[in-house]
Each structure stands twice: as structure tokens, then as C-alpha cells.
Amino acid sequence: xxxxxxxxxxxxxxxxxxxxxxxxxYAPRMPKAMIRETEEAVALARKFNDEVARPxxxxxxxxxxxxxxxxxxxxxxxxxxxxFYTMWIPKLFGGxxxxxxxxxxxxxxxxxxxxxxxxxIGVHYLGMAACMMLSNTRIIKKVMSDVVEGEKTGEPxxxxxxxxxxxxGTDVExxxxxxKGRLGCHARKVAGGxxxxxxxxxISNGHYSTWNVVYAYADLKRGADTKVALxxxxxxKGFSLGTxxxxxxxxxxxxxxxxxxxxxxxxxxxxxxxxxxxxxxxRSPRDVNMQHIDYVFSISRAGVGAFGIGAARxxxxxxxxYANETEIDGKPMVTYEWVQxxxxxxxxxxxxxxxxxxxxxxxxxxxxxxxLLQMKPIYYYLRYLPGSYFKKIIAPLLxxxxxxWILSKWYIDWQKPKDQHLTTGLASMAKFSCTxxxxxxxxxxxxxxxxxxxxxxxxxEKIIRDxxxxxxxxxxxxLNRINLFKSIVAPTCPKATxxxx
Amino acid sequence: xxxxxxNDLKPFEDLITKFSREELKPHVEVRxxxxxxxxxxxxxxxxxxxxxxxxxxxxxxxxxxAGIGQGISAMCMMLGHVAEVDAxxxxxxxxxxxxQQVILNADAxxxxxxxxxxxxxxxxxxxxxxxxxxxxxxxxxxTASFSGKDYTLxxxxxxxxxxxxxxxxxxxxxxxxxxxxxxxxADLNGKGVTKSDPIxxxxxxxxxxxxxxxxxxxxxxxxxxxxxxRYFETASKIMHAAAAAINAGIxxxxxxxxxxxxxxxxxxxxxxxxxxxxxxxxxxxAIKSKAAELCVTQTCKAIDENLKDWGRTSIASTLHVHDLxxxxxxxxxxxxxxxxYMKDYGQEKRYRDARQVMALLGLAPLKxxxxxxxxxx
Numbered sequence: 001x002x003x004x005x006x007x008x009x010x011x012x013x014x015x016x017x018x019x020x021x022x023x024x025x026y027a028p029r030m031p032k033a034m035i036r037e038t039e040e041a042v043a044l045a046r047k048f049n050d051e052v053a054r055p056x057x058x059x060x061x062x063x064x065x066x067x068x069x070x071x072x073x074x075x076x077x078x079x080x081x082x083x084f085y086t087m088w089i090p091k092l093f094g095g096x097x098x099x100x101x102x103x104x105x106x107x108x109x110x111x112x113x114x115x116x117x118x119x120x121i122g123v124h125y126l127g128m129a130a131c132m133m134l135s136n137t138r139i140i141k142k143v144m145s146d147v148v149e150g151e152k153t154g155e156p157x158x159x160x161x162x163x164x165x166x167x168x169g170t171d172v173e174x175x176x177x178x179x180k181g182r183l184g185c186h187a188r189k190v191a192g193g194x195x196x197x198x199x200x201x202x203i204s205n206g207h208y209s210t211w212n213v214v215y216a217y218a219d220l221k222r223g224a225d226t227k228v229a230l231x232x233x234x235x236x237k238g239f240s241l242g243t244x245x246x247x248x249x250x251x252x253x254x255x256x257x258x259x260x261x262x263x264x265x266x267x268x269x270x271x272x273x274x275x276x277x278x279x280x281x282x283r284s285p286r287d288v289n290m291q292h293i294d295y296v297f298s299i300s301r302a303g304v305g306a307f308g309i310g311a312a313r314x315x316x317x318x319x320x321x322y323a324n325e326t327e328i329d330g331k332p333m334v335t336y337e338w339v340q341x342x343x344x345x346x347x348x349x350x351x352x353x354x355x356x357x358x359x360x361x362x363x364x365x366x367x368x369x370x371x372l373l374q375m376k377p378i379y380y381y382l383r384y385l386p387g388s389y390f391k392k393i394i395a396p397l398l399x400x401x402x403x404x405w406i407l408s409k410w411y412i413d414w415q416k417p418k419d420q421h422l423t424t425g426l427a428s429m430a431k432f433s434c435t436x437x438x439x440x441x442x443x444x445x446x447x448x449x450x451x452x453x454x455x456x457x458x459x460x461e462k463i464i465r466d467x468x469x470x471x472x473x474x475x476x477x478x479l480n481r482i483n484l485f486k487s488i489v490a491p492t493c494p495k496a497t498x499x500x501x
Numbered sequence: 502x503x504x505x506x507x508n509d510l511k512p513f514e515d516l517i518t519k520f521s522r523e524e525l526k527p528h529v530e531v532r533x534x535x536x537x538x539x540x541x542x543x544x545x546x547x548x549x550x551x552x553x554x555x556x557x558x559x560x561x562x563x564x565x566x567a568g569i570g571q572g573i574s575a576m577c578m579m580l581g582h583v584a585e586v587d588a589x590x591x592x593x594x595x596x597x598x599x600x601q602q603v604i605l606n607a608d609a610x611x612x613x614x615x616x617x618x619x620x621x622x623x624x625x626x627x628x629x630x631x632x633x634x635x636x637x638x639x640x641x642x643x644t645a646s647f648s649g650k651d652y653t654l655x656x657x658x659x660x661x662x663x664x665x666x667x668x669x670x671x672x673x674x675x676x677x678x679x680x681x682x683x684x685x686x687a688d689l690n691g692k693g694v695t696k697s698d699p700i701x702x703x704x705x706x707x708x709x710x711x712x713x714x715x716x717x718x719x720x721x722x723x724x725x726x727x728x729x730x731r732y733f734e735t736a737s738k739i740m741h742a743a744a745a746a747i748n749a750g751i752x753x754x755x756x757x758x759x760x761x762x763x764x765x766x767x768x769x770x771x772x773x774x775x776x777x778x779x780x781x782x783x784x785x786x787a788i789k790s791k792a793a794e795l796c797v798t799q800t801c802k803a804i805d806e807n808l809k810d811w812g813r814t815s816i817a818s819t820l821h822v823h824d825l826x827x828x829x830x831x832x833x834x835x836x837x838x839x840x841x842y843m844k845d846y847g848q849e850k851r852y853r854d855a856r857q858v859m860a861l862l863g864l865a866p867l868k869x870x871x872x873x874x875x876x877x878x
Contacts, residue, residue, distance in 0.1 A: 065534075328638070
């Protein structure tokens with residue numbers, strides 16, 4: 001009916017059909033082994049839920065209310081024993097090398113039992129993503145080795161991503177805002193490194209983590225152009241932990257205050273600064289910083305979407321159980337149409353949300369951060385070659401500057417802007433949609449359960465407390481809506497400007 | 502606002518606003534830590550004593566029982582102002598009023614006289630009530646047995662508000678062999694009463710709630726056997742407006758805190774409030790909050806003036822206000838970003854409290870179905 005060339009011209013028009021229907025194009029290209037791997041991750045999560053998360057979730061929530069200073073470090077040890085902190089570290093760096101998209105399904109499963117516990121595991125990979133996307137292979141190798149070692153010794157080694165400041169939350173997630181924001185974390189260049197001063201707040205897992213990816217600014221008035229990414233290890237002189245926040249929910253996962261007072265960070269732990277950027281690209285530091293933020297959040301926002309669907313599922317499952325066990329006027333609740341319709345809607349929210357984070361993952365797999373690891377030859381090469389091969393042959397190469405140069409070029413200089421926009425836009429869409437679904441399902445569950453849902457021992461009330469944070473962290477849902485518009489919709493709006501109204 | 506309808510309430514409004522600001526506000530965060538914090542009976546008693554001394558607790562009680570004899574408008578105004586600061590105290594007042602309404606609807610003169618004019622302290626004055634329960638929907642109620650002289654109650658009653666604090670409780674129970682349920686007055690310190698620890702709930706922490714078990718507990722019937730549903734329905738139609746007033750107060754508090762915060766906090770080099778999406782969220786909160794005020798005000802007017810279908814108006818507007826409140830408090834947290842989620846600010850408490858208030862007087866979907874049954878038959 002239409003010649004192929006004609007078909008092409010139509011589907012390449014905005015909105016580009018491939019960009020709008022990623023699963024149609026990319027699902028068939030997925031290495032088959034990824035599905036089995038994902039099944040294994042989900043099965044592990046279900047086992048963990050049965051044996052650890054469900055038995056502990058309400059008890060730990062209660063304990064942290066009884067004593068707001070209490071930090072359930074034993075939970076982190078448990079997750080470490082189960083091997084969860086190295087599961088998604090590439091084999092190249094000594095981890096188990098599970099494919100990255102599988103973490104979303106895993107986090108949804110654990111999140112359906114307890115979003116806080118899912119975060120204690122998942123946010124470590126936010127730290128890992130931030131470290132990896134800075135593309136310094138020597139640093140990545142060093143930090144990941146510590147994590148792997150921590151699993152062997154039983155002393156968990158976690159990574160935190162530290163960007164939020166007391167006077168700058170949303171500002172540090174967009175370079176245009178960062179350029180005007182009230183930044184406070186200062187990095188002064190000195191011989192052999194940087195001197196770091198300032199504070200970071202709301203750092204998830206801060207009190208548990210060994211390594212911290214810290215953003216600071218050489219010039220606080222020109223933050224977007226002078227950003228410095230430093231790796232700060234617990235115990236370094238001048239670095240101390242402050243309090244952790246008294247939050248409404250997700251209480252097993254501390255939101256920590258990190259203080260830096262004349263903390264010297266040597267050059268070997270400087271992952272990114274304007275000079276390093278200059279060494280591999282002609283693009284401006286501001287552009288590269290935005291790209292790095294986009295890479296990290298394209299990964300983490302899909303993950304937070306999975307948390308949101310975990311919450312939506314937890315609420316759905318609590319309401320379903322209640323409706324099965326409760327009678328109204330002598331008849332089981334589940335026999336009433338109004339109950340069935342609400343439960344159906346809650347179920348649909350879960351499935352729709354999962355589709356949203358799956359699309360975001362597909363974008364990451366083929367157009368973003370995972371594209372290197374998920375290419376079929378590389379995927380199978382990494383999967384089937386023995387660990388000793390990487391240790392002996394590949395690992396020494398990672399210390400060479402050329403390895404960092406290649407990775408930096410691949411991830412930062414060679415990524416197409418349209419791919420960057422697609423991945424960040426879909427990740428934002430998944431983030432705000434899934435987390436809105438999460439809160440909506442919690443609300444529906446509470447309405448269905450009435451006073452029985454209000455008791456902490458019912459489990460339902462905890463989910464609505466936990467779920468609210470998901471609409472806030474990893475960029476508020478408002479910022480994520482703007483990011484979706486800016487990244488994907490805006491090409492149709494040449495007059496649109498951003499963060500300038 | 503309710504004062505727009507009734508200027509006589511202005512001095513009363515000033516009094517309750519001052520009380521909330523001076524007596525409640527400084528302690529909100531600490532009291533919210535109950536049942537894990539240090540809020541004990543003495544603290545509760547001290548807070549209640551002040552409310553009691555100001556006469557707030559008898560606001561709808563007739564003067565013959567040493568009450569003030571005001572209508573639902575005064576009650577709603579008071580609950581709203583208290584809820585704006587700490588809705589836990591609104592629940593205390595609400596529960597006390599609900600017990601009073603059941604007793605008054607049953608024309609149980611003797612019982613009202615026994616309690617209210619003679620109460621020595623708040624423990625004796627505040628009568629516990631299962632404020633979150635519509636006893637008609639309850640799958641399990643205690644059983645009442647009549648010995649020929651007096652009644653005894655046996656069984657379990659869950660989620661009894663003020664149960665750990667009050668001397669008296671109004672308890673719904675089924676009399677063996679009779680249709681429906683009846684209300685009874687029982688001494689919670691009496692023989693055969695077993696109390697649970699305070700229940701850790703979503704919100705309204707500073708108002709204690711417990712489960713109780715009763716084993717042959719001596720009790721006095723309130724009104725007539727089998728008429729409990731009638732007393733409850735009449736009381737709940739009025740008190741739905743009171744529940745709406747609590748959530749309208751919570752919404753006002755949420756909006757106020759969101760406006761103050763967004764004026765102070767900066768993003769991208771200017772106050773957060775100057776970004777148009779923030780203004781849009783605030784505007785939506787304001788619209789919902791104002792609509793809720795209007796619902797409460799007009800419902801009170803309908804009740805006070807005994808307008809046609811006031812009962813339906815009361816339930817319909819309350820359900821609507823609860824929906825609005827849950828939306829407003831969610832945005833209220835959102836506008837404060839991470840800080841809104843922390844207990845140092847008031848928004849996360851409102852997020853929890855509004856949903857707890859929504860569950861007052863029974864399951865919301867069943868109320869909707871009952872309402873349409875009443876309208877459409």
C-alpha cells in the first residue's frame with residue numbers, strides 16, 4: 001500500500017513512532033538470558049520478602065517510632081548476606097552482573113512488602129549509578145571492589161549519592177536552577193586535590209554508607225559551570241555524619257545529614273571537575289553536568305517508579321486480603337461490584353505503572369546508560385566468561401587512563417542529545433506516574449478498609465506514609481513533569497523556555 | 502467562615518483561637534509522639550482540663566446539664582480552629598460530643614445528670630466512644646445480658662477512642678434475642694474490663710485509642726433496647742458536619758503552612774512561590790479549602806435551621822470535604838518538598854490526620870451507598 005520509503009518518512013515524523021513505542025522495537029532485541037536472569041531476581045525478592053522483609057517491616061517501623069534514633073543496621077547486614085549489594089554490579093567490576101533493568105522488578109517485589117526496605121537496597125545502586133556514570137574506571141573499580149569485599153567480610157560497603165543541600169533541593173537536579181540556586185557545598189582547589197566544606201542533607205542510607213559521591217562547587221555563584229564530583233569515604237578527616245531525619249515513613253532508610261569541614265579529597269578521588277571534562281570533550285561543563293544528572297536520574301527514576309508500583313501493589317494486596325476476609329451484611333466484600341471495580345482499578349494501576357517503568361528501562365537499554373552492557377555480544381561475553389578472566393585480564397586495564405577516556409567518550413561525548421532527551425523524559429514519566437499510582441492505591445485501600453486500615457499492625461497505613469516520599473525524592477513530581485515536557489514534548493513548542501518564567 | 506453567619510460566635514472564636522495558639526501549638530510535635538513518647542495521663546489531663554475549664558466540652562450540651570447549649574455551628578467552629586493546630590484534640594472533643602449526642606438522643610436524662618454536672622475532672626467528663634465505628638456495620642459487638650435488674654456486657658470492642666483515659670464509655674452491644682443493637686454506659690475502671698495498650702495508628706496520635714475486652718461488665722442501658730441504630734443515626738447525621746469541620750481546619754492549616762514556606766524558601770534564585778506551578782498548586786489548595794469551608798458553613802446552617810434534607814446534606818458534604826482534604830494535605834506536603842515529609846514541620850502530620858478523620862463514623866463507601874439508597878430508594 002505504501003512504499004517502504006514512504007512508510008519511513010511518516011513514522012520518522014514527530015512524534016517519532018519508534019520513540020513512542022519502545023517495547024515494540026526493543027523487546028524482541030533483548031538477549032533471552034535476560035529474562036531468566038530477571039525471573040531469578042524476582043524469585044529472590046519473593047524469597048527475601050517471605051523470610052526477611054515481611055516479618056521485619058512492621059516491627060522495624062514500630063521500633064523506629066519508639067526510638068527515633070534507632071537505625072536498623074541489622075537489616076543492611078541481612079541484605080548484604082543475601083548478596084543484594086553486588087547483584088547489579090557488572091562482572092567487569094567484580095559483581096554478579098545481573099542485568100540492570102531486572103532491578104526494577106526486584107525493587108517492585110521488595111517494595112510491595114516494604115518500600116523502606118526496598119530503598120535500603122535500591123538507593124545503594126543510585127550511588128553506584130552516580131559513580132559509574134562519572135566514567136572514571138579506576139575509581140569505579142576501587143569503589144566496587146570495596147563493595148564486593150564488604151560482601152565477603154560481612155561488613156556491608158554501601159554507596160550514597162549526595163547532592164541535596166540545606167538551601168538547595170530541586171536546584172541541584174537541573175543545571176539551569178543550579179546556576180541560580182543558593183548552593184552551599186564548596187570545593188576549593190588546592191595542590192593535590194580539593195578542600196571540601198559544607199553540608200548535605202536528606203542523604204538516603206547516609207548513616208550506612210562507606211562511599212559517598214558528593215557534588216560540590218568551586219564557585220558557589222556559578223555552580224552549574226564549576227561542579228566537582230568527589231568520592232568521599234567514611235573516616236576521611238573532616239567528614240562527619242550529622243543527625244538523621246525524623247521522617248513520616250520509610251523509616252528504616254535513614255535520611256542523613258553529612259558535614260564536611262576542611263575535608264581534603266585527593267586528586268585520585270576526584271571523579272569529575274571542569275579540567276577533567278576538558279580532557280575528553282569540547283562540550284561545556286554545564287552540558288556535561290546536565291548529561292550526568294540525566295544519566296543518573298534516568299536510571300534511578302525508573303527505580304523509584306518501581307518503588308511506587310511496589311507501594312501500589314502493597315496497597316492493592318492489603319485491600320484484596322481485607323476484602324476477601326471481611327463481610328458486609330453477611331456477604332463477603334469481594335462479592336460486591338463496587339468493591340470489585342475498585343480492586344480492578346488498583347490492579348490496573350499496578351500494571352500500567354509497570355509498563356511505564358519498563359518503557360523507561362527500554363530507553364536506558366537501547367538509548368541510554370545500559371546500552372553498552374546490554375548489547376548482545378557484550379552481554380553474553382560478560383555473562384559467560386569466568387570471573388577470573390575479568391580479574392586477571394580486564395581489571396588491570398581499568399586503572400589505565402585510556403579506559404576512563406574511552407568510557408567518558410562513550411557515555412558523555414558520543415551520546416546523541418535526542419537519546420538523552422528520550423531516556424530522561426521517559427524516566428521522569430515513569431517516576432511521577434508510578435509514584436502517583438502508589439499514593440492513589442494507598443488512598444483507595446484506606447477508603448476500602450476504613451478504621452481497620454488505620455492501625456499500624458494492618459500494614460496499610462504504613463504504605464501510605466512510605467509512598468508519599470516517592471513523590472518527592474529523585475526530583476519532585478512537578479520537576480519531573482517539567483522535565484518530561486522539556487525533553488520530549490518541547491520540540492513541538494519552539495517558543496517554550498524553561499526555568500525562566 | 503461560620504462567624505459570617507453568626508456574629509455572636511466571634512468572642513468564642515477568639516477564645517478558641519487563642520487557646521489553640523497558646524496551649525496546643527507549642528506541644529504539637531511532642532504530643533504526636535504518643536503512644537511512644539512521654540505523653541502520659543497527667544499531660545492529657547492537663548490539656549483536657551484546659552479545654553474543660555473553658556467550657557468547650559459542653560458546647561452542645563443543654564444548660565440543664567451544665568452545658569453551654571450552643572448548636573452545631575459553634576461546635577464546628579471550635580473543632581476547625583483546634584484542628585488547624587492539632588487535630589488530635591478535635592478528636593477528643595468530637596468523641597466527647599458523640600457520646601453526649603447518643604445520650605441526648607436516647608433521652609437518657611438520668612445518665613446525663615449522673616455524668617456531666619457532677620464530673621470532678623476530665624476523666625469523668627469525657628465519655629469514651631468508638632468514634633470510628635458505625636455499630637450497624639460492625640461484624641463483632643459485645644453481647645448484653647439482662648439479669649432482671651441490670652445489664653452485663655461480654656465480648657470485644659475495638660478502637661475505642663479515649664478508652665485508656667476516660668472513666669465512662671458509651672458502648673454498643675447486641676442484646677441476645679433482639680434485633681439491632683443498643684447503647685450502654687459502662688465504667689471502664691470496673692470489674693471485667695481489660696484494656697489493650699494504646700493503638701499505634703496512622704494519625705491523631707495525641708488522642709488515645711484502645712481495644713477492650715469485657716467479661717460480665719455491669720452496664721446501664723442508654724434509652725431503649727434495640728434503638729441504638731436510631732440514636733446513632735441521628736447523632737451521626739449532625740456529627741458528620743463536625744468531622745467535616747475537623748478536616749476543613751486541617752486544610753486551612755496545611756494551606757497556611759504551605760504559603761508561609763513557599764514565600765520563604767528559594768528555588769532557582771527566587772522564592773518558590775513565584776514559580777507558576779507552585780502557585781497553581783497553592784491555588785488548587787485554596788479553592789478546595791474554601792469549598793470545604795462553604796460545605797461546613799452551609800451544612801451547619803441547614804442543621805441549625807432544620808432545613809429539609811439536612812441529614813443528607815450533612816453526609817454528602819462531609820464525604821466531599823474528606824475527599825478534598827486528602828488531596829489538599831497531600832499537596833501540602835509536596836509544596837514543602839523533603840521538609841514537608843519531616844516531623845519538624847506540621848504537614849506530614851496533617852497528611853496522616855486528614856485520612857484518619859476520613860474514617861470517622863464508619864466506612865466512607867458504605868455511607869455513599871446508604872446516601873443514594875435514601876435519595877433514590
